[in-house]
Amino acid sequence: xxxxxxxxxxxxxxxxxxxxxxxxxxxxxxxxxxxxxxxxxxxxxxxxxxxxxxxxxxxxxxxxxxxxxxxxxxxxxxxxxxxxxxxxxxxxxxxxxxxxxxxxxxxxxxxxxxxxxxxxxxxxxxxxxxxxxxxxxxxxxxxxxxxxxxxxxxxxxxxxxxxxxxxxxxxxxxxxxxxxxxxxxxxxxxxxxxxxxxxxxxxxxxxxxxxxxxxxxxxxxxxxxxxxxxxxxxxxxxxxxxxxxxxxxxxxxxxxxxxxxxxxxxxxxxxxxxxxxxxxxxxxxxxxx
Amino acid sequence: xxxxxxxxxxxxxxxxxxxxxxxxxxxxxxxxxxxxxxxxxxxxxxxxxxxxxxxxxxxxxxxxxxxxxxxxxxxxxxxxxxxxxxxxxxxxxxxxxxxxxxxxxxxxxxxxxxxxxxxxxxxxxxxxxxxxxxxxxxxxxxxxxxxxxxxxxxxxxxxxxxxxxxxxxxxxxxxxxxxxxxxxxxxxxxxxxxxxxxxxxxxxxxxxxxxxxxxxxxxxxxxxxxxxxxxxxxxxxxxxxxxxxxxxxxxxxxxxxxxxxxxxxxxxxxxxxxxxxxxxxxxxxxxxxxxxxxxxxxxxxxxxxxxxxxxxxxxxxxxxxxxxxxxxxxxxxxxxxxxxxxxxxxxxxxxxxxxxxxxxxxxxxxxxxxxxxxxxxxxxxxxxxxxxxxxxxxxxxxxxxxxxxxxxxxxxxxxxxxxxxxxxxxxxxxxxxxxxxxxxxxxxxxxxxxxxxxxxxxxxxxxxxxxxxxxxxxxxxxxxxxxxxxxxxxxxxxxxxxxxxxxxxxxxxxxxxxxxxxxxxxxxxxxxxxxxxxxxxxxxxxxxxxxxxxxxxxxxxxxxxxxxxxxxxxxxxxxxxxxxxxxxxxxxxxxxxxxxxxxxxxxxxxxxxxxxxxxxxxxxxxxxxxxxxxxxxxxxxxxxxxxxxxxxxxxxxxxxxxxxxxxxxxxxxxxxxxxxxxxxxxxxxxxxxxxxxxxxxxxxx
Numbered sequence: 004x005x006x007x008x009x010x011x012x013x014x015x016x017x018x019x020x021x022x023x024x025x026x027x028x029x030x031x032x033x034x035x036x037x038x039x040x041x042x043x044x045x046x047x048x049x050x051x052x053x054x055x056x057x058x059x060x061x062x063x064x065x066x067x068x069x070x071x072x073x074x075x076x077x078x079x080x081x082x083x084x085x086x087x088x089x090x091x092x093x094x095x096x097x098x099x100x101x102x103x104x105x106x107x108x109x110x111x112x113x114x115x116x117x118x119x120x121x122x123x124x125x126x127x128x129x130x131x132x133x134x135x136x137x138x139x140x141x142x143x144x145x146x147x148x149x150x151x152x153x154x155x156x157x158x159x160x161x162x163x164x165x166x167x168x169x170x171x172x173x174x175x176x177x178x179x180x181x182x183x184x185x186x187x188x189x190x191x192x193x194x195x196x197x198x199x200x201x202x203x204x205x206x207x208x209x210x211x212x213x214x215x216x217x218x219x220x221x222x223x224x225x226x227x228x229x230x231x232x233x234x235x236x237x238x239x240x241x242x243x244x245x246x247x248x249x250x251x252x253x254x255x256x257x258x259x260x261x262x263x264x265x266x267x268x269x270x271x272x273x274x275x276x277x278x279x280x281x282x283x284x285x286x287x288x289x290x291x292x
Numbered sequence: 293x294x295x296x297x298x299x300x301x302x303x304x305x306x307x308x309x310x311x312x313x314x315x316x317x318x319x320x321x322x323x324x325x326x327x328x329x330x331x332x333x334x335x336x337x338x339x340x341x342x343x344x345x346x347x348x349x350x351x352x353x354x355x356x357x358x359x360x361x362x363x364x365x366x367x368x369x370x371x372x373x374x375x376x377x378x379x380x381x382x383x384x385x386x387x388x389x390x391x392x393x394x395x396x397x398x399x400x401x402x403x404x405x406x407x408x409x410x411x412x413x414x415x416x417x418x419x420x421x422x423x424x425x426x427x428x429x430x431x432x433x434x435x436x437x438x439x440x441x442x443x444x445x446x447x448x449x450x451x452x453x454x455x456x457x458x459x460x461x462x463x464x465x466x467x468x469x470x471x472x473x474x475x476x477x478x479x480x481x482x483x484x485x486x487x488x489x490x491x492x493x494x495x496x497x498x499x500x501x502x503x504x505x506x507x508x509x510x511x512x513x514x515x516x517x518x519x520x521x522x523x524x525x526x527x528x529x530x531x532x533x534x535x536x537x538x539x540x541x542x543x544x545x546x547x548x549x550x551x552x553x554x555x556x557x558x559x560x561x562x563x564x565x566x567x568x569x570x571x572x573x574x575x576x577x578x579x580x581x582x583x584x585x586x587x588x589x590x591x592x593x594x595x596x597x598x599x600x601x602x603x604x605x606x607x608x609x610x611x612x613x614x615x616x617x618x619x620x621x622x623x624x625x626x627x628x629x630x631x632x633x634x635x636x637x638x639x640x641x642x643x644x645x646x647x648x649x650x651x652x653x654x655x656x657x658x659x660x661x662x663x664x665x666x667x668x669x670x671x672x673x674x675x676x677x678x679x680x681x682x683x684x685x686x687x688x689x690x691x692x693x694x695x696x697x698x699x700x701x702x703x704x705x706x707x708x709x710x711x712x713x714x715x716x717x718x719x720x721x722x723x724x725x726x727x728x729x730x731x732x733x734x735x736x737x738x739x740x741x742x743x744x745x746x747x748x749x750x751x752x753x754x755x756x757x758x759x760x761x762x763x764x765x766x767x768x769x770x771x772x773x774x775x776x777x778x779x780x781x782x783x784x785x786x787x788x789x790x791x792x793x794x795x796x797x798x799x800x801x802x803x804x805x806x807x808x809x810x811x812x813x814x815x816x817x818x819x820x821x822x823x824x825x826x827x828x829x830x831x832x833x834x835x836x837x838x839x840x841x842x843x844x845x846x847x848x849x850x851x852x853x854x855x856x857x858x859x860x861x862x863x864x865x866x867x868x869x870x871x872x873x874x875x876x877x878x879x880x881x882x883x884x885x886x887x888x889x890x891x892x893x894x895x896x897x898x899x900x901x902x903x904x905x906x907x908x909x910x911x912x913x914x915x916x917x918x919x920x921x922x923x924x925x926x927x928x929x930x931x932x933x934x935x936x937x938x939x940x941x942x943x944x945x946x947x948x949x950x951x952x953x954x955x956x957x958x959x960x961x962x963x964x965x966x967x968x969x970x971x972x973x974x975x976x977x978x979x980x981x982x983x984x985x986x987x988x989x990x991x992x993x
């Protein structure tokens with residue numbers, strides 16, 4: 004109980020000190036809520052074709068209009084949030100964490116470990132993102148878990164790893180030479196302890212920025228892969244797919260087909276960035292007086 | 293411009309005749325006057341007034357020193373003159389700045405741009421970062437000439453050659469086409485001065501111009517600046533925290549404390565008869581080379597006020613010994629007394645005689661038998677044979693055959709200029725760096741051959757205190773967590789026992805227990821360094837390596853920390869390896885002193901003997917270069933300074949490494965590598981001429 008009240012107080016304090024972050028969090032929560040309760044908040048079936056209502060503009064029946072198959076765009080965006088948020092969040096989390104772990108280990112150990120790891124990272128970096136993801140998807144096929152293609156998540160996470168690794172390695176290199184790390188080494192603490200207690204908390208700022216930025220990247224990458232037919236496939240709703248599919252053919256007649264999925268992507272990216280920035284400040288004792 | 297140089301005597305005469313009015317501007321030949329300046333900062337942490345009603349002025353051709361500790365507003369008031377304050381954080385909310393009768397605060401931005409570099413120029417602290425690394429020196433010197441004076445490329449280059457010659461840089465033509473990284477720190481500061489002088493400015497503001505430089509280079513640069521400004525009739529404002537520099541070079545002094553001027557007047561008067569308790573405390577707390585060494589340094593207790601909070605009375609009241617109720621409630625104004633101005637309610641009563649006489653002869657006695665640490669022929673190469681795939685093999689021999697011992701309860705001072713290898717020695721003892729060859733024996737046990745597990749145990753017995761107290765604390769941990777960590781991680785104390793021990797440690801270093809919940813950024817430098825000491829003590833060490841533990845601190849705090857270290861030693865019997873560049877500080881705390889130059893030990897002796905009878909010319913030059921806060925001594929002193937700069941650490945030079953700078957070097961010196969010889973009982977020096985040193989000294993005095 005005491006823990007509950009304390010976390011509630013902390014949440015209140017967060018809202019007061021970081022109003023923008025709280026706004027971001029609110030948007031994320033609403034989106035996630037819609038994704039979970041998609042059946043309850045929408046009126047149509049996302050895959051139901053209605054040629055009578057093809058390409059109709061926003062109206063009271065179809066608030067965001069319909070697409071070239073007469074499917075309700077609002078419904079498809081709500082269902083699409085499931086795919087976008089899960090794939091975006093999961094792959095960014097996986098990619099950034101693995102990258103950060105490699106980056107910290109590589110920078111802290113230095114020497115030949117650093118050399119080998121970094122050359123390996125260079126190899127991954129030398130493939131264009133889409134090509135790399137394409138290869139992974141093509142080789143591994145599909146592994147569906149709870150309606151999410153896990154292999155797609157990995158395919159998107161892998162190109163994120165070297166990028167996150169580079170940034171975190173650079174941050175670690177500068178932290179590693181700080182006297183407080185020397186003091187910890189002189190204290191005889193174990194390497195794992197130093198990494199967890201001294202290095203990791205001090206690279207959290209760039210890490211959070213990376214994490215939120217790559218959620219957006221992951222959603223876009225998912226869109227590209229879907230466009231190439233390797234990600235989510237029609238008729239399943241996904242934001243990227245909605246942007247990429249044949250909406251481009253109708254941008255003159257039905258601009259809402261691009262506008263609303265695009266807005267959904269932007270809004271989610273914006274929300275994650277807002278929240279990420281505030282979380283970074285919140286976790287920094289310097290800005291929490 | 294053709295102004296005549298005003299000698300210090302004339303300048304004093306003018307001050308003396310000035311009417312005793314608050315904030316009076318000396319009449320006549322005033323070039324720059326700052327009147328009732330108020331500058332406010334708006335930061336994330338809040339709002340504070342960095343400069344609070346400050347007035348100072350400087351006459352043509354005169355040298356004014358703005359003195360004070362960090363955060364006292366001395367740099368801010370000088371940056372206001374240049375209108376270079378950081379925006380939008382800082383804003384000038386009141387006052388006037390008159391330059392030659394014209395109010396700079398009313399000047400347009402383009403008008404100011406026109407003045408900067410032409411009428412007035414500024415020299416910054418760090419010569420390493422204030423030059424653009426991708427432009428040649430020539431480009432950077434000719435820039436103001438082409439911009440402000442509209443000289444052609446050829447004229448500008450000709451003038452640049454003259455300027456380099458003026459600041460003492462040889463081979464001017466060749467040097468002009470070089471880049472900043474090809475210059476040493478001292479040379480870069482000379483270039484900065486050349487840029488400052490380029491357009492014949494009437495005023496130069498130098499913000500801590502030599503703080504980043506070694507003491508022998510500092511003396512060279514300051515001598516040169518004084519000669520040039522005298523010769524060219526340039527008015528100089530030096531901002532510094534070093535009272536020795538003030539005594540040597542300033543005609544007039546303004547002492548600042550927490551955003552206000554507490555005392556200003558002719559340098560001679562301020563040093564001889566300071567009237568403000570802060571000035572007096574500051575002068576007394578400087579460890580000095582020319583005074584008898586006492587057991588304890590005098591200090592000003594407490595810390596400067598937090599300017600984020602509002603203070604009604606005198607800012608110094610909380611630290612002042614003579615404080616009255618009047619001081620706590622009303623801020624004193626700056627009033628003239630006997631030729632200088634003081635802001636103190638008690639100044640008309642005069643200060644009482646020395647309340648705390650220097651404790652002489654309180655020497656700590658040692659049982660000089662038990663060797664704790666023995667360093668034998670220690671060497672360190674950096675780089676060496678290329679380790680990585682593409683790294684270039686460049687051997688840097690940072691430490692060359694260094695040997696010494698530290699006894700239990702003893703303090704060994706390790707002195708030298710930057711890059712001499714003193715810090716590397718400390719890091720090897722801490723096992724933060726591995727030794728290339730040689731042995732380190734701690735309590736009879738070799739640290740070189742010990743197993744990793746054994747090293748982890750021994751580490752608790754060898755602890756460290758770093759130079760930068762902020763960087764040496766994890767910014768994400770509170771002080772309580774920092775101190776608790778060694779107790780629970782390494783010593784396996786129960787939570788209750790660990791808590792008690794944390795309190796004990798906090799008491800031991802003289803802090804209040806509520807610091808436990810604070811983060812490093814919420815404390816002052818002195819408080820952080822106390823926590824650094826407490827953390828080292830938490831392990832219960834036998835030896836503490838103190839790597840420049842006071843050089844990042846203000847003078848009044850320095851004394852507190854040195855006294856604390858001495859007190860802890862007396863109580864707990866720990867040994868210190870005290871690494872520092874400041875000879876006066878080392879003298880105060882050490883039993884024995886070692887002087888290093890370019891990786892080698894050049895002299896070692898018992899502390900008092902080294903300072904009285906230094907035999908190596910380098911040690912003697914170091915002692916002579918350090919300015920003492922007393923204008924009479926400083927002005928009488930001949931500018932006996934070392935020429936040249938420390939050579940490259942990469943070069944494998946034959947013979948004595950000091951030979952190229954040594955005033956007594958002979959041809960032999962360039963061929964013979966002088967061994968470290970015992971020239972008297974436990975006094976070693978590495979100089980083939982050491983008897984001659986003594987003779988020369990004898991005939992000179």
